[in-house]
């Protein structure tokens with residue numbers, strides 16, 4: 320096991336109004352290391368008073384210096400922040416892996432790329448332009464301004480804590496909003512260290528506020544607070560629905576990035592040496608705990624046996640172990656209830672008659688017995704009607720579904736309430752052009768999988784949510800257009 324130095328509780332403070340603070344009640348809660356199964360950090364447990372203080376600080380900051388600061392000065396602070404994150408990337412990655420158990424290689428990659436988002440959106444801050452409208456009335460001048468919304472509440476899940484917050488914070492700040500961010504109660508530690516960098520970069524007090532606590536205790540207050548103008552949420556679809564309903568009371572703007580049941584489609588003409596590892600890493604690399612996990616492998620019937628055999632062979636050799644070890648390929652599940660959920664789904668799939676080809680249980684290896692592991696699990700001959708083909712497991716479980724031809728592949732892929740992503744493996748150029756048009760999903764990858772960039776829009780179709788993160792247009796999720804009329 321890689322050494323895990325203890326973390327002093329006094330280092331973990333929330334960020335409210337530019338000050339490092341404990342919760343008003345002084346309460347803290349334990350954060351667990353999913354590899355050791357033990358509490359490793361004590362995080363402030365915010366209550367309603369802390370939400371109110373954070374929103375007050377954010378609205379004061381919005382009406383204060385941040386509002387009058389030039390857009391290029393805002394952008395420069397964001398660039399300074401990016402530099403600080405780059406310096407701290409390794410430490411942040413280790414904190415994330417200890418807190419959520421995801422592979423260190425993945426968290427290193429995410430923390431290394433986070434500065435790009437702040438540089439990109441920081442660079443956009445002074446390129447937000449209005450328009451002149453040629454009104455049909457002599458002597459009347461009409462122009463538009465793009466203005467920030469106000470206080471943005473960012474609510475994020477446990478699987479990629481800093482990255483998914485960055486997707487919200489970077490465009491929202493560039494647009495001139497202020498922030499109250501509540502990370503998941505299962506992975507708050509890295510957020511509190513990130514918070515210290517906002518202070519250091521020179522953001523005015525209260526522009527970014529970070530409060531830690533439980534969704535069921537403070538989430539609703541944050542969403543319904545009258546001074547919150549917009550809620551940017553990533554998480555499960557049940558929570559997303561609640562957030563949407565609560566936000567409706569105040570007619571707040573909302574973006575929702577929710578779950579998925581993404582199809583990764585392999586045609587007989589695919590380059591199998593790329594497709595097989597692509598499918599395996601598409602589901603198992605993050606132990607299935609990404610919204611874009613390719614949890615349904617759709618395989619053309621003529622190569623079904625061959626592909627299935629290779630997938631099982633490849634996944635069988637994946638190294639399960641300490642997520643801090645760069646050699647590890649499959650880490651633990653982030654939370655204990657989530658492991659129970661994954662094991663329940665494996666039971667359901669067996670009960671429904673899917674053929675279990677690999678895994679299906681907690682690993683027997685005693686050296687990792689304290690961790691919350693589930694073996695990489697593969698089910699063959701899965702039918703679309705089965706729950707394992709319809710519901711998001713959010714764990715290392717792959718369902719393989721055969722299909723005959725393009726039409727059937729599209730029909731199966733689209734037969735889902737979700738529409739977050741899809742993968743397509745083929746060497747047929749025509750098919751690579753035709754199918755992305757027909758697949759109902761916000762991201763389509765052809766001969767690759769799980770790529771995202773600050774340059775390219777990301778978001779869901781259907782019940783995977785709405786609104787887009789990343790790319791130039793994401794900034795408009797945090798702006799509103801004002802029309803100004805002047806009569807000469």
Ligand code: NAD
Nearest residue numbers: 475476477502503534535538539554555558576577578610
């Ligand atoms: P979750 O819905 O349980 O929690 C997400 C956040 O919502 C947490 O911060 C939680 O504290 C908060 N929350 C809980 N109840 C709330 C309430 N009533 N009001 C306001 N906030 C509340 O999700 P999770 O289990 O942390 O994350 C896993 C889910 O996130 C999966 O379904 C996954 O697909 C989804 N996800 C989606 C994307 C995407 O971009 N589409 C990315 C990653 C994860």
